[in-house]
Amino acid sequence: MALTWTHKDRGEIRVHENLEELSIDLVDYIAEISEASIKDHGAFCIVLSGGSLISLMGKLIEPPYDKIVDWAKWYVFWADERVVAKSHDDSNYKLAKDNLLSKVNVFPRHICSINDTVSAEEAAAEYEFAIRQMVRTRTVAASDNSDCPKFDLILLGMGSDGHVASLFPNHPALVVKDDWVTFLTDSPKPPPERITFTLPVINSAANVVVIATGESKANAIHLAIDDLPISESSLSLPARLVHPSNGNLIWFMDKPAGSKLDQV
């Protein structure tokens, strides 16, 4: 059974026995937020990441979720994208399309992905413009306390360096405040060209989930969650800067990723 507790300011922490238990809890949670959002405002605006997250969401295409989730009300976005062709194996869009979106009834017009034929800078600007239009037409809610969209759920993976979306430690993208989407041409993790949501957008969501699995993430999880003396490393750790101002934050991890937490 999962070990669960709520940290005074780092949100709810769920340490799962294994990946099977984690993925069941994760898809249950997604289905629950989807239902609540649709009941509240008629749509579910979900933001995906790339990496290991998508395989952990795999049970969504199986019974009972494939039938109980109201896929027609889903609007899908990405927290970050690699600026490569949509047919390229590095594409976060391709990963989600091949393993999830092509297997359920999400309308193609509800899938908001980047233009893969332009530069990273142009792709970021076009993606932000598309989201601004959706906020203007109220498909995506606006935040009450920032000039940002308020997505129903943002799902973030976390790298072993503590990066979330394509926000890397000590990278200038981490401090961008005025744009919703920014771009990188020097990502420390390949491929180098990427676009990413900025922290103000992530921190304006109604619900944010950070998912981390495996021992290689244990130190970053410790730095992102535990009470530590203020130090450069924890302050510039992207995962530590995830702090929804008016929303919920939940950390889903397996035992190896949670093994360095003070409470475990």
Ligand SMILES: O=C1O[C@H](COP(=O)(O)O)[C@@H](O)[C@H](O)[C@H]1O
């Ligand atoms: O490069 C990326 O990495 C992170 C983490 O990936 P993981 O495989 O370690 O879970 C991912 O969340 C992000 O979307 C992706 O572009």
